[in-house]
Amino acid sequence: MVIDVSNMNQIHVDTSAEVATVQTGATQGAVVTALGKIGYAIPSGGEKTPGIGGVTLGGGIGTLARSMGLACDHLIGLEMVVPSGKQGAEVIQVDEHNHADLLWACRGGGGGNFGIATSFTFKIRPISTVTIYDATWGSADWQHVSELLSVWQSLTPSADDRLGSTFNSNSKKNGSIASNGIFIGSQEAQLRQLLQPLLGIGTPKVTIQTMSYLDAWLHFAAPPDPPHNDKFSSVWVYSALPPKAIETVHSFLANAPTPQANIWCLSWGGAVGRIPTEATAFFHRKAQFYMEWDSPWTNDTEEGQAIAWVEQFREALQPYVNGSYINVPDRSINDLRTYYGNNLARLQEVKRMYDPENVFHFEQSIPPN
Numbered sequence: 001m002v003i004d005v006s007n008m009n010q011i012h013v014d015t016s017a018e019v020a021t022v023q024t025g026a027t028q029g030a031v032v033t034a035l036g037k038i039g040y041a042i043p044s045g046g047e048k049t050p051g052i053g054g055v056t057l058g059g060g061i062g063t064l065a066r067s068m069g070l071a072c073d074h075l076i077g078l079e080m081v082v083p084s085g086k087q088g089a090e091v092i093q094v095d096e097h098n099h100a101d102l103l104w105a106c107r108g109g110g111g112g113n114f115g116i117a118t119s120f121t122f123k124i125r126p127i128s129t130v131t132i133y134d135a136t137w138g139s140a141d142w143q144h145v146s147e148l149l150s151v152w153q154s155l156t157p158s159a160d161d162r163l164g165s166t167f168n169s170n171s172k173k174n175g176s177i178a179s180n181g182i183f184i185g186s187q188e189a190q191l192r193q194l195l196q197p198l199l200g201i202g203t204p205k206v207t208i209q210t211m212s213y214l215d216a217w218l219h220f221a222a223p224p225d226p227p228h229n230d231k232f233s234s235v236w237v238y239s240a241l242p243p244k245a246i247e248t249v250h251s252f253l254a255n256a257p258t259p260q261a262n263i264w265c266l267s268w269g270g271a272v273g274r275i276p277t278e279a280t281a282f283f284h285r286k287a288q289f290y291m292e293w294d295s296p297w298t299n300d301t302e303e304g305q306a307i308a309w310v311e312q313f314r315e316a317l318q319p320y321v322n323g324s325y326i327n328v329p330d331r332s333i334n335d336l337r338t339y340y341g342n343n344l345a346r347l348q349e350v351k352r353m354y355d356p357e358n359v360f361h362f363e364q365s366i367p368p369n
């Protein structure tokens with residue numbers, strides 16, 4: 001059964017209380033735009049099309065995580081339709097005082113597990129000017145990929161909390177590497193200096209500019225990709241990758257099955273890491289950075305190799321990494337603790353309280369027992 005919430009997309013902002021009420025069919029792009037126009041934000045992901053529903057329930061990670069935390073950390077209440085009695089349903093209001101366990105679970109426990117969220121209430125954060133950087137290296141510099149990743153991982157997770165930074169490399173066949181990010185405030189010279197160890201490698205094209213947060217978000221939000229197939233996987237890197245692990249990443253990118261295969265990393269630490277792992281269902285807070293990789297394909301004959309590459313990459317990284325992000329689900333993961341760590345047991349308790357008959361279930365949903 002598909003429950004389509006896309007027409008429930010109203011957004012109401014109360015600036016005096018610094019609270020936004022958002023129906024869950026709104027897209028992430030609509031929420032960021034509505035808030036950004038009036039100088040506010042919730043930390044979220046970086047693309048327009050994902051729904052705020054799934055993004056928030058699973059966490060919502062992006063370049064404001066180090067300065068503000070996650071989308072789910074700003075969820076202070078929600079309306080949810082939950083199962084009730086034989087084939088019945090009930091609409092409940094959830095907040096810190098009512099159904100607090102369910103609020104805890106909806107802060108990162110993943111969509112589709114407990115009921116249908118129809119409306120979210122977010123604490124919103126004032127934000128004005130930010131400084132962005134955009135650095136790209138062409139194929140002549142692909143030889144530096146290991147050094148770039150190594151310097152990026154030692155620099156950005158411990159940098160000033162106002163910096164949120166990404167690093168991504170395409171396969172050797174494609175040859176491009178990029179790092180970009182957002183620094184809160186107008187500090188172009190300070191940002192350039194902070195990034196110097198990275199920008200000094202090879203000959204990147206670099207732009208550093210100051211603009212409103214909304215313009216910065218729109219600048220980085222990519223237009224939707226043309227239709228294609230894809231397989232993603234993700235991990236959290238808790239201790240900096242040692243040279244052998246970086247060599248593994250290098251080797252997978254050098255031998256990727258399709259040119260579009262890539263890795264994407266997001267610096268962690270700062271505000272997201274200061275919240276205890278058991279305070280919300282979102283577990284992976286103490287990592288240094290997040291990494292995902294994917295191998296898109298359009299031709300059916302490429303499917304086997306593309307999927308095998310993603311799965312073998314995951315296996316090869318296992319000695320060096322932990323966990324996975326529930327919003328980038330990977331069906332090769334068999335143990336739900338990979339997503340939820342020690343929070344799985346409490347998520348199951350909440351499941352037993354609100355959906356004991358397991359009405360809401362799918363391949364990797366939280367089972368009551």
Ligand SMILES: Cc1cc2nc3c(=O)[nH]c(=O)nc-3n(C[C@H](O)[C@H](O)[C@H](O)COP(=O)(O)OP(=O)(O)OC[C@H]3O[C@@H](n4cnc5c(N)ncnc54)[C@H](O)[C@@H]3O)c2cc1C
Nearest residue numbers: 024045046047050051053054055060061111112116117327
């Ligand atoms: C192009 C792209 C870029 C992305 N970038 C980021 C990023 O920067 N940061 C990040 O954190 N994530 C990112 N993601 C991952 C994104 O968080 C997930 O894909 C998320 O699941 C999207 O939510 P959705 O509602 O659009 O998806 P859906 O597939 O509709 O939903 C995902 C899950 O949530 C459930 N769900 C959805 N809405 C509700 C609701 N109202 N009530 C109950 N359950 C619900 C669904 O049943 C399903 O189980 C990206 C995804 C894409 C496609």
